[in-house]
Amino acid sequence: NLPVLGPLSLTGFQHGWYFLYALVALAALGGYVATQLCRRRHVLRFANMDLLASVAPPRGRQFVRHLPAILLVGAVALLTLALAGPTYAQRIPQNRAVVMLVIDVSESMAATDVGPSRLAAAKDAGKRFADELTPGINLGLVAFAGTASVLVPPTTDRARTRAAIDKLQVAERTATGEGILTALQQIATVEGVIGGGDGPPPARIVLESDGKETVPTHPDDPRGAFTAAESAKEQGVVISTISFGTPDGYVDVDGQHVAVPVDDDTLRHVAEITGGDLMHADNLGQLDHAYATLQDELGYQTVPGDASTAWIALGTVVLLAAALTGLLLDRRLPG
Numbered sequence: 001n002l003p004v005l006g007p008l009s010l011t012g013f014q015h016g017w018y019f020l021y022a023l024v025a026l027a028a029l030g031g032y033v034a035t036q037l038c039r040r041r042h043v044l045r046f047a048n049m050d051l052l053a054s055v056a057p058p059r060g061r062q063f064v065r066h067l068p069a070i071l072l073v074g075a076v077a078l079l080t081l082a083l084a085g086p087t088y089a090q091r092i093p094q095n096r097a098v099v100m101l102v103i104d105v106s107e108s109m110a111a112t113d114v115g116p117s118r119l120a121a122a123k124d125a126g127k128r129f130a131d132e133l134t135p136g137i138n139l140g141l142v143a144f145a146g147t148a149s150v151l152v153p154p155t156t157d158r159a160r161t162r163a164a165i166d167k168l169q170v171a172e173r174t175a176t177g178e179g180i181l182t183a184l185q186q187i188a189t190v191e192g193v194i195g196g197g198d199g200p201p202p203a204r205i206v207l208e209s210d211g212k213e214t215v216p217t218h219p220d221d222p223r224g225a226f227t228a229a230e231s232a233k234e235q236g237v238v239i240s241t242i243s244f245g246t247p248d249g250y251v252d253v254d255g256q257h258v259a260v261p262v263d264d265d266t267l268r269h270v271a272e273i274t275g276g277d278l279m280h281a282d283n284l285g286q287l288d289h290a291y292a293t294l295q296d297e298l299g300y301q302t303v304p305g306d307a308s309t310a311w312i313a314l315g316t317v318v319l320l321a322a323a324l325t326g327l328l329l330d331r332r333l334p335g
Contacts (some may be wrong), residue, residue: 213264
């Protein structure tokens, strides 16, 4: 199959200076036009106008007579474009990236506004995300409530991640900033270990929570969510957040219903600080869709692909068409 043709712009070419060869096409076109004009003046100078009008071919036939030269100039232009190295956006699997999945296991995640519970749904979606993520990506897992724990350091072993997700249990309080900082420590640890490139591997934190931080009391505090996001920004790590739950969530505490509405604002600001995106999900289907979107974004990288083969083929076809029409119309090659 021929490669997909990229955008025809100077930013889409590897060797833009090859466009200087287009001067050859322009010179050939100018020479052909000049020759035709001189020939026309010579005919008009010596011909009988009445006789010329009676024998001259119709205007449509006159255009056909010039078709071989037009095709030849077009072929030169297309081959010049091919020499310039046109590119297209090629998506290839990402194999050096580090992704830290950070999951909130605070008591509010026991709310049943998302059946069977927020945490149970988060487990199911998290395992699917791990299974479908590009195999070469190093995936780690951090769980946080009042403190944060590294359950799986970055690895390509998806079975470990699945097993750890299955064991997640709710605990008291919510320390979102601790979850982010713990993930950043893991990223820093593996950056010097993963080879295969000139610089550190790209890293991303995927933070899933219902959003309300309780430890510390304000996200701008030294270990708060916003402060931790600023640290991620300094390290060049983007945080993508998934806000999971509905405004009607509640948990039972000592026989009393305690409202735990989802808090989009906190997670939105965490994402904005690092240049990431907030995705909201209030059911399992939306959560799966959010993870699928992230998988597609994280699992591949876009690099320039060589599209010159298609342009060479197109230029060759036009060149052959120029030769064929020249032989059919003039019994000779165009030129």
